[in-house]
Amino acid sequence: MYFSRHNIFSKLKDSDNYFIVNLLTGSADILAPEKAAEIKRGEYSDIEEYKNKGYLAEEDSEKKLFNSRYLDFIRNRENDEMQLFFVPWYECNFKCSYCYQSEYSNESVQLQKPVIDAFFAHISEAFRDKRKYITIFGGEPLLSGSIQKEMITYLISEAAKRNIDLAIVTNGYNITGYSEVLAKAPLREIQITLDGTREIHDKRRALKNGGGTFDKIAEGIDFCLSKKIPVNLRVVIDSENINNLVELSGFAARKGWTDSPFFKTQLGRNYELHSCGSHKPALFDRAKMYEELYELLKIHPDILKFHKPAFSVSKFLSENGELPSPLFDSCPGCKTEWAFDYTGSIYPCTATVGKTGEKIGSFYPKTSLDEGRIEAWQDRDVTSIEKCGDCPLQLACGGGCGSVARNNTGKLLSPDCRPVDKLLELGLSAYFGEKI
Numbered sequence: 001m002y003f004s005r006h007n008i009f010s011k012l013k014d015s016d017n018y019f020i021v022n023l024l025t026g027s028a029d030i031l032a033p034e035k036a037a038e039i040k041r042g043e044y045s046d047i048e049e050y051k052n053k054g055y056l057a058e059e060d061s062e063k064k065l066f067n068s069r070y071l072d073f074i075r076n077r078e079n080d081e082m083q084l085f086f087v088p089w090y091e092c093n094f095k096c097s098y099c100y101q102s103e104y105s106n107e108s109v110q111l112q113k114p115v116i117d118a119f120f121a122h123i124s125e126a127f128r129d130k131r132k133y134i135t136i137f138g139g140e141p142l143l144s145g146s147i148q149k150e151m152i153t154y155l156i157s158e159a160a161k162r163n164i165d166l167a168i169v170t171n172g173y174n175i176t177g178y179s180e181v182l183a184k185a186p187l188r189e190i191q192i193t194l195d196g197t198r199e200i201h202d203k204r205r206a207l208k209n210g211g212g213t214f215d216k217i218a219e220g221i222d223f224c225l226s227k228k229i230p231v232n233l234r235v236v237i238d239s240e241n242i243n244n245l246v247e248l249s250g251f252a253a254r255k256g257w258t259d260s261p262f263f264k265t266q267l268g269r270n271y272e273l274h275s276c277g278s279h280k281p282a283l284f285d286r287a288k289m290y291e292e293l294y295e296l297l298k299i300h301p302d303i304l305k306f307h308k309p310a311f312s313v314s315k316f317l318s319e320n321g322e323l324p325s326p327l328f329d330s331c332p333g334c335k336t337e338w339a340f341d342y343t344g345s346i347y348p349c350t351a352t353v354g355k356t357g358e359k360i361g362s363f364y365p366k367t368s369l370d371e372g373r374i375e376a377w378q379d380r381d382v383t384s385i386e387k388c389g390d391c392p393l394q395l396a397c398g399g400g401c402g403s404v405a406r407n408n409t410g411k412l413l414s415p416d417c418r419p420v421d422k423l424l425e426l427g428l429s430a431y432f433g434e435k436i
């Protein structure tokens with residue numbers, strides 16, 4: 001009998017209490033300081049309870065449970081929906097201060113209808129028996145030129161013809177210019193980025209000519225919500241704009257956005273995927289971002305009406321009363337996610353699309369797949385990354401992002417660590433400790 005290697009045990013932030021979470025058995029408890037002291041001493045007065053919850057385990061039976069949950073995970077993923085990204089071009093009308101794509105130099109050719117036709121032919125064949133939806137990505141997909149508009153309209157109508165749902169990731173500037181097309185599209189959601197209230201946002205996400213973009217984006221969000229098009233508002237956070245979340249959530253409330261059932265939000269960190277140019281000093285690491293968020297929420301709990309942070313599995317546990325299933329893999333690249341671009345190339349995912357050296361095949365002018373490279377992506381999970389093998393956080397972390405891992409270490413089969421224990425210290429305190 002031993003203290004399970006899947007226990008995550010630590011102290012709650014701003015509390016004398018501790019927590020213990022075990023994703024393999026789905027058990028979680030808040031522990032009084034004297035119970036935590038027992039664990040630290042390796043003496044257990046609640047031995048039967050701890051055995052039932054899997055906090056104390058026999059090595060063999062724990063291994064068996066691990067293997068069977070792993071097989072469940074792989075089987076369930078077989079039935080998951082595919083998210084297929086399509087990049088019509090990498091051009092953009094913005095010059096965001098932190099854009100990772102600005103360092104790409106992709107072929108400047110105009111997207112043609114035969115490429116769109118080949119894309120649909122390929123996904124109909126390759127993902128024939130799979131549930132799937134397409135996410136139109138960029139660059140900025142909703143550019144104002146007439147050829148660009150014609151191509152996006154054609155892409156949308158071809159998806160609609162095949163009953164394939166769409167999502168669009170846009171900077172939100174030209175939504176009203178595309179209103180007719182969007183109103184008729186089979187849209188699951190539009191992801192729009194707004195980095196703060198007007199002054200803050202415009203400083204970070206200006207037009208190429210320096211002009212402000214906030215007002216047109218807000219108008220676009222109003223339009224979507226009025227047409228019941230789901231909006232997923234993304235706020236890219238770093239040390240320069242985190243405090244502005246207070247004003248931004250107030251603005252969203254006054255606009256009535258937060259009352260709409262068609263409105264949700266996500267917070268993103270500045271992408272550390274590639275070099276991120278000159279903007280690196282403002283980058284938050286994941287733990288720091290959540291720490292600052294936690295402190296901000298203590299003073300301004302109203303932000304929770306705008307965005308409720310996940311803090312790893314804390315939010316899920318507080319909303320569902322149970323833990324999520326163990327996460328053996330958090331990187332969907334070449335598994336449930338693929339990315340296609342206007343040159344006819346195929347990539348594992350959004351982080352790699354358009355990046356030199358990351359191509360894994362083509363769908364135009366003819367189909368070819370680099371099976372060896374695809375297999376390498378498909379093999380990546382916490383059972384194949386050596387360092388994850390004895391990590392207690394593995395079933396909440398899932399090994400992180402393959403692209404970030406390879407950028408950092410040169411190896412795909414390497415970890416991109418998530419500070420799960422730190423996030424649980426904050427999140428379980430926030431949602432169960434009545435501090436917020």
Ligand code: SF4
Pocket residue numbers: 330331332333337348349350351352400401402403404
């Ligand atoms: S490499 Fe990173 S961005 Fe790409 S699918 Fe994996 S987790 Fe997502």
Ligand code: SF4
Pocket residue numbers: 382385387388389391392393394395397398399400415416417418419
């Ligand atoms: S990526 Fe790091 S934190 Fe995540 S499971 Fe692997 S070793 Fe643990």
